[in-house]
Amino acid sequence: MNRRNSLGVLFIASMTVVGIIGWLVGWNLSGLESILEDVLIRSLMAMTVTWVILATSSTGILHRGKDPRTLFIALLLLSVGGLGLTEIVSGGLPEDILATLTVQWVGLAMSTLIVLFTVLAIITGREFEEDQLLAMDES
Amino acid sequence: MDWLDIGFWLLLYAGIPCVLAMHLHRKETKMNRMALPATILVLAGIAGTADAIGTNGSNGPFEVGGSLLYLSIPTVIYLVGACLAIFGGPTPVGPIPKSWRRGGGILMLASISLIIVQSLEPEKLPIQPTIMNEFAITSLLVGISLIGAAGTVIILSMGEKRWIAAITTSALSIGSIALLLVLTSDSNSIDSEIFSNAIDSALKTAIGTVIGVCFALWVAFHLAVLVERGATLPETASPVTENEMELVEKHLKANIGGEHE
Structure with missing residues (x-):
């Protein structure tokens, strides 16, 4: 499978799973606008947090001159802008959105780790693998 | 969202990466020396604001912490099991007992069972489900x-x-x-x-x-490219002179060119 085909299949597989879970919770075309709005709000929050983390994690290089400082300020302004856009789109930040999103982000990160480590455990931990040096010693 | 909430989430999402970056700084600078006091301040601030917000029934820091702990129990068991399954057997530092792999597999299965029980019947577990x-x-x-x-x-x-x-x-x-x-x-x-x-x-x-x-x-990537584009590059070495070129050619001819004495 070439790269473009793989990306296509990856997209189709992801959309299929999204479709199945969406069907389970009763997503339909008539409610598409509110679904997209909610996705947009979460997307804007993710952007805001990503820019804040990128900006604050560059404090270690601020003494290197004008450019890191410009980048730091630009990222902070972007994050403030992202928060403002969220406020406009959602009509006021919901009370517990950050709490809910934090739990969900950690849940998603942990699910990624679970799948990744499962693959690693299966690929690396095969029973027929043997130590080449020990095998030489035995023969 | 009141000021205490803003303070808590800002310290969590901005304060923690900031002090981590300070700790990772390689040279001994003012920033590096400030890392430890800043870490103490940030952690104290997180604890203080979380305590001031308290458990008022809505989803706050304590509820988030509780659900993260609740979520991390099966995940950590799963990851420990996976690590045993990955590293059991021959390794570069010597053989680790192969039965560890089986033990790791059992831990992974136990963790999956725990996730199923946490999903379907959490009230039957000794650890009570959290509000989130x-x-x-x-x-x-x-x-x-x-x-x-x-x-x-x-x-x-x-x-x-x-x-x-x-x-x-x-x-x-x-x-x-x-x-x-x-x-x-x-x-x-x-x-x-x-x-x-x-x-x-x-x-x-x-x-x-x-x-x-x-x-x-x-x-962020394109912004960094845009900002760094105008940066003045450090002075590089001066270009090679004619004399140096001749000297190099002479050495090359003597050593590689096949001139026999």
Whole structure:
């Protein structure tokens, strides 16, 4: 499978799973606008947090001159802008959105780790693998 | 959202990366020396604001902490089991008992069972479910079903016929979808309405986060390129002079060119 085909299949597989879970919770075309709005709000929050983390994690290089400082300020302004856009789109930040999103982000990160480590455990931990040096010693 | 909430979340999302960056600084600078006091201040600030917010019934820091702890128990057991399964057997530093692999596999299965019980009958566990239990467990299941499906495609597209790995990731994905189906179906012990809302929210968060993080990184990358484009480059070495060129050519001819004495 070439790269473009793989990306296509990856997209189709992801959309299929999204479709199945969406069907389970009763997503339909008539409610598409509110679904997209909610996705947009979460997307804007993710952007805001990503820019804040990128900006604050560059404090270690601020003494290197004008450019890191410009980048730091630009990222902070972007994050403030992202928060403002969220406020406009959602009509006021919901009370517990950050709490809910934090739990969900950690849940998603942990699910990624679970799948990744499962693959690693299966690929690396095969029973027929043997130590080449020990095998030489035995023969 | 009041000022205490703003302070808590700002310290968590801005303060922690900031002090981590200070600690990772390689040279002894003012910034590096400030790292430890800044870390103490940030941690004290997080604890102080969380304590001041308290448990007022809504979803605050304590509820988040509780659900993260609740979520981390099966995940940590799973990861420890996976590490035993990965590293059991021959290693570069000597053989680790092969039975550790089996032990790791058992731990992984035990963790999966714990996730199933946490999803379907959390009240029967010795650890009581938290107030945000449904958000924690549904995001884990939605994540596993999405990433499991994506992982299956990636493994198959690698073309090395790793069928067992592909079957396992697809089984994880299908199993998670089956659990989500049970959670949304009308059952006596589970409030399907609450779980439907939580799954809906988790799915929207998963899609929104992927789009948001990709876009944010793309913008940050181009911003960095734009800012750094005008930067003055440090002075490089002066160009090679005619004399140096002649000297090098002479040496090359003497050593490689095949001139015999």
